[in-house]
Amino acid sequence: xxxxxxxxxxxxxxxxxxxxxxxxxxxxxxxxxxxxxxxxxxxxxxxxxxxxxxxxxxxxxxxxxxxxxxxxxxxxxxxxxxxxxxxxxxxxxxxxxxxxxxxxxxxxxxxxxxxxxxxxxxxxxxxxxxxxxxxxxxxxxxxxxxxxxxxxxxxxxxxxxxxxxxxxxxxxxxxxxxxxxxxxxxxxxxxxxxxxxxxxxxxxxxxxxxxxxxxxxxxxxxxxxxxxxxxxxxxxxxxxxxxxxxxxxxxxxxxxxxxxxxxxxxxxxxxxxxxxxxxxxxxxxxxxxxxxxxxxxxxxxxxxxxxxxxxxxxxxxxxxxxxxxxxxxxxxxxxxx
Amino acid sequence: xxxxxxxxxxxxxxxxxxxxxxxxxxxxxxxxxxxxxxxxxxxxxxxxxxxxxxxxxxxxxxxxxxxxxxxxxxxxxxxxxxxxxxxxxxxxxxxxxxxxxxxxxxxxxxxxxxxxxxxxxxxxxxxxxxxxxxxxxxxxxxxxxxxxxxxxxxxxxxxxxxxxxxxxxxxxxxxxxxxxxxxxxxxxxxxxxxxxxxxxxxxxxxxxxxxxxxxxxxxxxxxxxxxxxxxxxxxxxxxxxxxxxxxxxxxxxxxxxxxxxxxxxxxxxxxxxxxxxxxxxxxxxxxxxxxxxxxxxxxxxxxxxxxxxxxxxxxxxxxxxxxxxxxxxxxxxxxxx
DNA sequence: CTGAAAGCGCTAACAA
DNA sequence: TTGTTAGCGCTTTCAG
Numbered sequence: 001x002x003x004x005x006x007x008x009x010x011x012x013x014x015x016x017x018x019x020x021x022x023x024x025x026x027x028x029x030x031x032x033x034x035x036x037x038x039x040x041x042x043x044x045x046x047x048x049x050x051x052x053x054x055x056x057x058x059x060x061x062x063x064x065x066x067x068x069x070x071x072x073x074x075x076x077x078x079x080x081x082x083x084x085x086x087x088x089x090x091x092x093x094x095x096x097x098x099x100x101x102x103x104x105x106x107x108x109x110x111x112x113x114x115x116x117x118x119x120x121x122x123x124x125x126x127x128x129x130x131x132x133x134x135x136x137x138x139x140x141x142x143x144x145x146x147x148x149x150x151x152x153x154x155x156x157x158x159x160x161x162x163x164x165x166x167x168x169x170x171x172x173x174x175x176x177x178x179x180x181x182x183x184x185x186x187x188x189x190x191x192x193x194x195x196x197x198x199x200x201x202x203x204x205x206x207x208x209x210x211x212x213x214x215x216x217x218x219x220x221x222x223x224x225x226x227x228x229x230x231x232x233x234x235x236x237x238x239x240x241x242x243x244x245x246x247x248x249x250x251x252x253x254x255x256x257x258x259x260x261x262x263x264x265x266x267x268x269x270x271x272x273x274x275x276x277x278x279x280x281x282x283x284x285x286x287x288x289x290x291x292x293x294x295x296x297x298x299x300x301x302x303x304x305x306x307x308x309x310x311x312x313x314x315x316x317x318x319x320x321x322x323x324x325x326x327x328x329x330x331x332x333x334x335x336x337x
Numbered sequence: 338x339x340x341x342x343x344x345x346x347x348x349x350x351x352x353x354x355x356x357x358x359x360x361x362x363x364x365x366x367x368x369x370x371x372x373x374x375x376x377x378x379x380x381x382x383x384x385x386x387x388x389x390x391x392x393x394x395x396x397x398x399x400x401x402x403x404x405x406x407x408x409x410x411x412x413x414x415x416x417x418x419x420x421x422x423x424x425x426x427x428x429x430x431x432x433x434x435x436x437x438x439x440x441x442x443x444x445x446x447x448x449x450x451x452x453x454x455x456x457x458x459x460x461x462x463x464x465x466x467x468x469x470x471x472x473x474x475x476x477x478x479x480x481x482x483x484x485x486x487x488x489x490x491x492x493x494x495x496x497x498x499x500x501x502x503x504x505x506x507x508x509x510x511x512x513x514x515x516x517x518x519x520x521x522x523x524x525x526x527x528x529x530x531x532x533x534x535x536x537x538x539x540x541x542x543x544x545x546x547x548x549x550x551x552x553x554x555x556x557x558x559x560x561x562x563x564x565x566x567x568x569x570x571x572x573x574x575x576x577x578x579x580x581x582x583x584x585x586x587x588x589x590x591x592x593x594x595x596x597x598x599x600x601x602x603x604x605x606x607x608x609x610x611x612x613x614x615x616x617x618x619x620x621x622x623x624x625x626x627x628x629x630x631x632x633x634x635x636x637x638x639x640x641x642x643x644x645x646x647x648x649x650x651x652x653x654x655x656x657x658x659x660x661x662x663x664x665x666x667x668x669x670x671x672x673x674x
Numbered sequence: 675c676t677g678a679a680a681g682c683g684c685t686a687a688c689a690a
Numbered sequence: 691t692t693g694t695t696a697g698c699g700c701t702t703t704c705a706g
């Protein structure tokens with residue numbers, strides 16, 4: 001069974017192929033009755049336009065690139081499925097493209113990729129959304145793009161945010177409400193844009209609860225398990241050790257838990273631990289991790305929406321913010337509990 | 338800067354476009370000197386053929402589909418990156434396609450996908466490699482495909498294996514060598530083909546160590562954390578409880594660890610636990626999990642190789658087996674240790 | 675509002 | 691061993 005082509009649709013609908021093309025592309029200047037007739041023929045034949053032919057003939061490629069350099073597999077999978085859903089629904093394909101954000105030639109490579117694969121647009125996820133050089137290049141080249149969780153709100157029309165800061169403030173206050181006063185914090189990788197917002201949320205949470213900020217309770221991590229473990233070990237070795245540790249992501253929180261275990265501390269009895277992201281790990285360690293669920297899938301769907309609109313030249317509505325929510329599990333509890 | 342086309346290459350090399358086409362496609366019947374001349378022109382111009390045009394004109398699409406329905410994000414990401422590497426190197430693109438293996442219309446959908454996207458071939462990962470209906474459909478339709486870790490060796494030319502059974506035997510004997518005699522086993526999801534081989538390896542390991550197989554030490558899981566937790570809880574409630582538990586994957590092993598912790602058992606003091614896969618979780622829980630590292634990336638690269646060869650009609654060499662290896666960490670130790 | 679004709683950049687026959 | 695000529699299925703002019 002051969003694929004049905006635009007000609008067969010045109011024949012069945014008794015119009016020219018150009019009219020069919022107009023209908024396919026939602027172009028104006030087609031009488032409603034004609035449009036209906038064509039739509040009907042399309043349905044009856046199960047016709048779907050050939051992407052290669054459209055790409056070759058037209059200006060658009062119906063292809064968007066998805067750029068990522070994220071060590072968290074579950075993050076990437078969530079982003080992919082969100083974007084896939086949206087794009088397939090609109091007959092766009094996605095080109096997944098793992099990157100190395102430290103690669104000095106990254107900009108050139110991406111520019112090349114866009115040109116060669118004729119990408120209609122790009123979706124950037126952290127830490128690529130934080131890559132200033134890349135972002136300015138795209139702006140300069142007028143390449144449509146959208147950023148998931150960029151570090152600031154300077155380009156809201158091309159961004160999807162979550163409320164890192166608010167929810168971190170909330171988490172800190174929650175820990176305080178359990179009686180904790182020495183609440184440590186492990187900062188994430190400095191190259192990661194959301195890191196600042198989360199840290200600020202923590203600080204605000206402290207002051208909101210009337211707790212003094214202490215530099216000595218802050219550790220620097222790099223988003224990895226091992227970095228969290230090391231940072232926590234330092235914090236826990238102090239004379240006045242924290243009774244709670246809030247880490248900038250779940251991997252570091254898990255590392256902190258390991259450090260605590262190895263030092264003979266029980267969780268949450270001697271130490272409460274909280275993370276951020278709600279990766280699968282969070283519910284698979286013991287005790288299960290109190291954390292913050294980031295709406296990754298919803299954010300990526302929204303990002304795809306924005307990008308497709310942008311590509312079509314349609315207006316993009318206001319600030320896109322999808323809230324993260326706290327998930328309280330077993331790794332946090334009342335002080336001395 | 339417009340993209341350079343085959344015509345410009347032909348002009349520079351002073352040959353016809355057909356000759357350039359022959360060189361691009363590694364076709365025979367081109368004099369070596371001509372081939373060199375053309376290659377040189379291609380390099381000088383930085384020419385790369387337009388995929389859409391090739392797809393439209395030719396029989397091949399330079400597109401392969403990657404099918405998966407796997408809850409483990411790290412597994413999928415590893416497969417993707419292995420396949421991507423190989424395919425991009427050969428100028429093939431991949432179409433990632435999450436599936437639902439329980440969907441009754443799956444076969445029809447895949448058939449449709451192949452036809453509509455004009456896929457040159459398909460890579461199946463578990464549990465899709467175990468989907469008999471799908472596999473026979475592909476065979477019948479003469480659609481090139483390759484299976485990662487299929488349930489049996491009935492079609493070695495289209496398969497990449499690992500030595501599940503051998504390495505599970507080895508792990509079981511390792512546990513026995515630590516003094517364990519009551520070694521429990523949690524079976525994975527029955528729909529998953531590798532499950533049988535792993536279980537058999539366990540049984541062989543027992544008899545190899547001179548330990549009697551006891552039905553009462555076997556639990557049925559479904560590859561998920563929670564199923565492992567429940568199965569382990571049953572096993573540990575028995576009057577003569579196991580001193581070691583070997584689970585068919587890491588998630589279930591983590592679930593078993595949770596059950597043990599909640600029952601007040603220490604690991605590995607009271608209970609040794611081992612898993613399979615070496616997902617990131619394995620090194621991020623406490624104590625870190627003794628497990629078996631599956632060479633997912635290497636297997637998928639090999640799978641891509643096999644598929645591309647098959648597509649080109651080149652011969653496929655013998656049985657492809659890439660061994661898994663044991664990774665001993667802290668969740669296993671001498672009995673009563 | 676609709677249609678005819680000219681490509682997009684390449685591969686597939688077929689000729690030479 | 692090489693070149694010529696038709697398309698592949700669609701979008702884009704440009705004319706009606």
